[in-house]
Amino acid sequence: MMLNNEIKAAGIIGTGSYMPETVLTNSYFEERLDTNDEWIVSRTGIKERRKAEESVATSDIATYAALKAIEDANLNPEDLDMIIVATVTPDMSFPSTACIVQKNIGAINASAFDISAACSGFIYGLSIAEKFIKTGSAKYILVIGAETLSKITDYSDRNTCVLFGDGAGAAVVSSVEENNGILASYTGSDGRGGDLLKLPAGGSRMPASMETLANRLHYTKMDGSEVFKFAIKIMGEAAEKALEMCGLDKKDIDYLIPHQANIRIIESATKRLKIPKDKVFVNIDKYGNMSAASIAVALDEANKANKLSKGDVVVLVGFGGGLTWGSIVLRWA
Ligand code: COA
Numbered sequence: 313m314m315l316n317n318e319i320k321a322a323g324i325i326g327t328g329s330y331m332p333e334t335v336l337t338n339s340y341f342e343e344r345l346d347t348n349d350e351w352i353v354s355r356t357g358i359k360e361r362r363k364a365e366e367s368v369a370t371s372d373i374a375t376y377a378a379l380k381a382i383e384d385a386n387l388n389p390e391d392l393d394m395i396i397v398a399t400v401t402p403d404m405s406f407p408s409t410a411c412i413v414q415k416n417i418g419a420i421n422a423s424a425f426d427i428s429a430a431c432s433g434f435i436y437g438l439s440i441a442e443k444f445i446k447t448g449s450a451k452y453i454l455v456i457g458a459e460t461l462s463k464i465t466d467y468s469d470r471n472t473c474v475l476f477g478d479g480a481g482a483a484v485v486s487s488v489e490e491n492n493g494i495l496a497s498y499t500g501s502d503g504r505g506g507d508l509l510k511l512p513a514g515g516s517r518m519p520a521s522m523e524t525l526a527n528r529l530h531y532t533k534m535d536g537s538e539v540f541k542f543a544i545k546i547m548g549e550a551a552e553k554a555l556e557m558c559g560l561d562k563k564d565i566d567y568l569i570p571h572q573a574n575i576r577i578i579e580s581a582t583k584r585l586k587i588p589k590d591k592v593f594v595n596i597d598k599y600g601n602m603s604a605a606s607i608a609v610a611l612d613e614a615n616k617a618n619k620l621s622k623g624d625v626v627v628l629v630g631f632g633g634g635l636t637w638g639s640i641v642l643r644w645a
Pocket residue numbers: 346347348351352355356431470471472474509534536537538539540543573574601603631632633
């Protein structure tokens with residue numbers, strides 16, 4: 313592809329999302345575990361979450377979200393130069409979920425690959441797309457955050473199972489007018505915290521065996537309170553860092569779209585950034601934590617609900633396993 317030095321800005325020109333129909337309410341867990349609606353709502357803000365059918369894989373819901381985003385951007389699948397899927401629940405180790413989506417939608421001109429940055433994955437994906445667009449190496453990039461976390465959730469572990477849900481969101485990134493679109497993107501990691509949130513078995517460190525299955529090591533393990541402390545600290549820090557990178561301040565934020573892991577974490581970030589509550593998008597009550605899909609779905613829902621106006625400074629911020637974190641400042645075009 314040709315390098316085009318004229319491109320100064322990359323932004324989002326279309327969004328889409330897809331949610332599986334089956335709803336698991338808190339009463340579903342009340343009936344099966346030592347938990348209750350009051351505990352779940354007061355500690356997490358979650359009232360219900362979605363669950364994909366047994367036969368449905370991450371690429372299936374990613375495909376539906378992708379088609380909606382492509383339509384919203386007024387494009388055809390053949391227009392795409394690249395597909396990036398952020399997920400911790402790929403259909404399989406390889407081929408990548410992005411390649412499966414590419415086949416499903418017929419995006420014959422796109423290169424396709426997955427990235428693994430847990431709940432920060434959609435932000436990482438947008439940040440990668442921004443660079444390809446700005447160098448002129450690609451014209452249209454589809455970034456998808458999609459998860460079927462139900463497939464790696466231990467429904468006998470009350471510490472984790474009430475938190476997670478399934479869903480998919482997507483955005484098309486392309487060139488936009490100067491001083492619009494992505495004004496700054498910031499990503500960070502700290503691998504020393506990797507043990508706080510992980511899926512221990514099924515990889516090369518601990519391949520699948522009868523023993524790993526018996527010990528339920530193919531399910532997500534989390535040190536909730538340590539992750540909570542990290543999240544409280546990093547959400548505000550990451551947002552402030554990206555704002556600083558583009559010469560803006562927290563008072564310039566028109567709309568905040570945070571990762572949806574826990575309403576108390578969102579409230580803490582809201583307080584630190586001094587944003588009124590009606591300027592913060594929240595859908596955790598409906599969907600729980602969908603890892604890489606959370607911000608992607610929230611962005612589409614905010615967009616479709618006309619919460620974002622032309623010229624608004626929109627901040628996306630997230631954190632997750634790895635540990636990873638990241639934020640993006642956008643001027644909505
Ligand atoms: N129902 C009832 N009780 C539960 C429960 C549930 N679903 N899950 C945990 N508990 C219990 C714990 O076992 C613990 O009991 P104990 O004191 O007898 O040991 C008690 O509730 C308090 O646990 P604690 O961990 O202190 O609660 P908390 O207020 O920190 O909330 C989380 C727990 C998981 C909701 C919270 O720590 C959190 O959201 N962490 C971050 C998770 C996250 O963001 N993960 C994804 C990163 S992208």
